[in-house]
Amino acid sequence: MLRVIAERVGHLVLVLWVVATLTFLMFRLMPGDPTLNFLSPSFNDETRAALMRSFGLDRPLWEQYVIYMWQLARGDFGVSFLQNQPVSVLLWDALPNTAVLTVVSLVLAYAIGIVVGAFLAFRRGSAVEGVAIPVALATRAAPEFWLGMLVLAVFAFHLGWFPTGGAVSPGGTMGGVWERLGSADFWWHLCLPAVTLTLFLQGLPLLLMRATMLEVLNDEFITMARMKGLSRWSIVMRHAARNALLPVVTAFALGLGASIGGNVVIETVFAWPGIGRVLVGAVQASDYPLAQGAFIMIAFVLVVMNTVADLAYAWLDPRVSVGARR
Amino acid sequence: MWRPLFVLAGLMVPMVAQAQGDPIRPLTIITQPQAADPREYQAAQIVAEAWRKLGLTVNLRPLPGQQFTQVVWYERKRWDVTTWQMVGRPERGDPDELTYNLFVSANADNGYDFVGYINPAYDALAQAQRQELDLAKRKALVLEAQEMINQDQPYGFMVHPKNVVAFNKSVWDPKSFVAQAGIGIRSTWSWLNVAPLGAQKDVILNSVAPPTNLNPFNIPGAQGSWATEMVWDRLMRVGPDGLPTPWAAEKVERPDPLTVTVTLRKGMTWSDGKPVTIEDAVFSLEAPGYGDKSPMYKPFVRNISSVTATGPDTLTIKLKNPDAAFLISSLAKLNLAPKHIWAPIFEDLKTKPQTAESIQEDKPVGSGPFRLVKAALNQEIVLEANPTHWSKPKVSRWIMRIMPNVEAALGALKSGEINFLADYTGDPQILRDLAKANPNIVVSEALDIGFRFLAYNERRPPFDSKPFRQALSAMIDRQLLAEDAWGGAAEPSNSWVSPALEAWASKDIVKRVPASLDLVAAQKLLKDAGFVLVGGKLHYPTGVKETTAPFN
Secondary structure, X not given: OHHHHHHHHHHHHHHHHHHXXXXXXHHHHOOOOHHHHHOOOOXXXXXXXXXXXXXXXXXXXXXXXXXXXXXXXXXXXXXXXXXXXXXXXXXXXXXXXHHHXXXXXHHHHHHHHHHHHHHHXXXXXXXXXXXXXXXXXXXXXXXXXXXXXXXXXXHHHHOOOOOOOOOOOOOOOOOOHHHHHOOHHHHHHHHHHHHHHHHHHOHHHHHHHHHHHHHXXXXXXXXXXXXXXXXHHHHHHHHHHHHHOHHHHHHHHHHHHHHXXXXXXXXXXXXXXXXXXXXXXXXXXXXXXXXXXXXXXXHHHHHHHHHHHHHHHXXXXXXXXXXXXX | OHHHXXXXXXXXXXXXXXXXXXXXXXXXXXXXXXOOOHHHHHHHHHHHHHHHOOOOOEEEEEOOHXXXXXXXXXXXXXXXXXXXXXXOOHHHHOOHHHHHHOOOHHHOOOOOOOOOOOOHXXXXXXXXXXXXXXXXXXXXXXXXXXXXXXXXXXXXXXXEEEEEEEEEXXXXXXXXXXXXXXOEOOOHHHHHHOOEOXXXXXXXXXXXXXXXXXOOOOOOHHHHHHHHHHHOXXXXXXXXXXXXXEOOEEEEXXXXXXXXXXXXXOOOEOOOOXXXXXXXXXXXXXXXXXOOOOOOOHHHOOOEEEXXXXXXXXXXXXXXXXXXXXXXXXHOOOXXXXXXXXHHHHHHXXXXXXXXXXXXXXXXXXXXXXXXXXXXXXXXXXXXXXXXXXXXXXXXXXXEEEXXXXXXXXXXHHHOOOOEEOOOOOOHXXXXXXXXXXXXXXXXXXXXXXXXXXXXXXXXXXXXXXXXXHHHHHOOOHHHHHHHHOOOOEEEOOOOOOOOOOXXXXXXXXXXXXXXXOHHHHHHHHHHOOOEEEOOXXXXXXXXOOOOOOOO
């Protein structure tokens, strides 16, 4: 097991190095540079040179790369060009918001998806299925911004039950992670973005669960359970559902990784101060250090969640083994 | 008798064939993508359609933000025409900044004359208005400069947009807002004067974009500047009438063209409790000039030759060259920064590559009417009224919420979450309709100092031809652009001086666009300059080859 973990960590470092190198080159090859944010009628070459020097962009590319890698190896992500704060501070400020939004929505989506999916598999061919599947598919296929605007229009603009955006009320304080989690105001602001993301995410676990359930329900051990005269509930939940869960668990872990960077649209619609907005803003403004830091962080979470999915699979299903068996 | 005529006719055939140069290449207008700026994109479409009537092939080429600026700014020989805008700022209430920087040939290589307009007569005018301290004479020079640009048409001016904002009149006394010329009621003067009617004493406004860090030596974008203007005092401010008004200075005098004397207001304090001294004022005028540590503010002190404290409350500024706009362009622009905090920072920066712009204080120290208490850049900026300020605001806090989704901001105005819609980029009609349905919401539209235009790249033929540029400009239907593309929230433009600046604007200059909206007259301009229409396609004058590659 130790060897397996060492191997995984090795992979992780390799992946992060590749991501770091690619993002480093990508942003510098893209048209535009960060000084373009400061154009004004009094802007001239002198201004530009001073700014380039202050960003360290006047050095040769290889030198910038060496400095960047050396800083990164020591856990230093550098300082944002535009916001002039350490990248790590900006990212750590945004990450908990994204994490809470993602985890809450994913858990809700998967809880709903699993139960409803299992139920629909059991009630295959019924009228309920005829309604539920198109509804699940429609919310899954609807564009996030449209879904978000719809939710906003109904619950914020029309009914006025929830705020239209942000993570705290105007002038409120947003403390550390634990303070945020203990603040009713924070959860109140979380409701609409979380509902939207849940609606968007529920389709995958629901359909996946239903499909695997249908397969499992045809297995011999289910027939056996029926012959034993077990209750319906016991058959569906204790026997069938547990066996059908495997692919859903994988999807959950991967979904968690993917969502960290993929909530850009919802974060923008609801002005939710998360990683997605930081990333988009940084890319638009050629804020290299911030964009690089955000990409590396997203890659890190994604790779870790992949590993977790692998390990969880092995743990849940004895037929799958991790590493070499002795 | 007929033979000579036949000979002549025979000669004329090759002459007709030679009476034209190469066909003009397909021309490209660079614009922002439709999603980023639907009005500008639609305007470019309307203009392209009009130019095609002249026999030109015109393509639109939307480029995303950074690439757009990169091409226009750093690849100056590559593009034909681009959309561009100058935004309204209080300091632009004096026309000098734009009159000088946009069109003088010294800025053509790498400054703001990015179209490459070169006209020594204009350079002389721009310089003369800058040095003329007699207001009436200077006005005449600025009008003359506008007329010269009207003839030369280096830009195809489109519109002066209006600032469309809205507020909740159940929260704020509508009469207490102060409209500033060319800005409207979203002005510092409003935040200093606006009076709450009930329990809600916080101004809560929206911003579409996050500002950068806030410090007295950084220009943090349009929205960030709303905050910095109130956290740090300036010796002067641009008054509601657009003229420089003493602010932290009690008195400002100009005994001769190269001297400015300032008397500092007494009894001001920094937010850390220390008094504001004359040394602080001297430092604030000098610091941006130290080395290259303040690239964004350095241009505003470049003309200062010395600053000397002449008493406990007085200082004298000596200028290198006469500068009529100095009070607005420098004294109303430079923030007062505490020397005891910033002198050590500048000292420390000497050995570092960073500039003063990049510094973020934990607790920013200013002397302004508001104090910065929170700057969560992707969420909100919170300012608190400074109770000891000599111009104490009537509100308790000023909170700017960062809301990238404009529709959500509209909803927030309706629900009362924000009480001032300060940054609205959507369709003005939607806002007007919202106000109609909600009696508490008041919309305020004010003509902006800024303008939108098409920039012709004079480095690339045929844009080096004045009649060609005149013909293009003549075809721009500015009224249509204002009504259609800008939804009525704009006015036609033919100058960089907005009609909002009544003192400087050239009256009816829009009506004096050469050959305005007259296709026949525009065609005649082209014909007289030798351009030839062949089979509906415009060709260069005789002998001119197309040597410029189309933009791609």
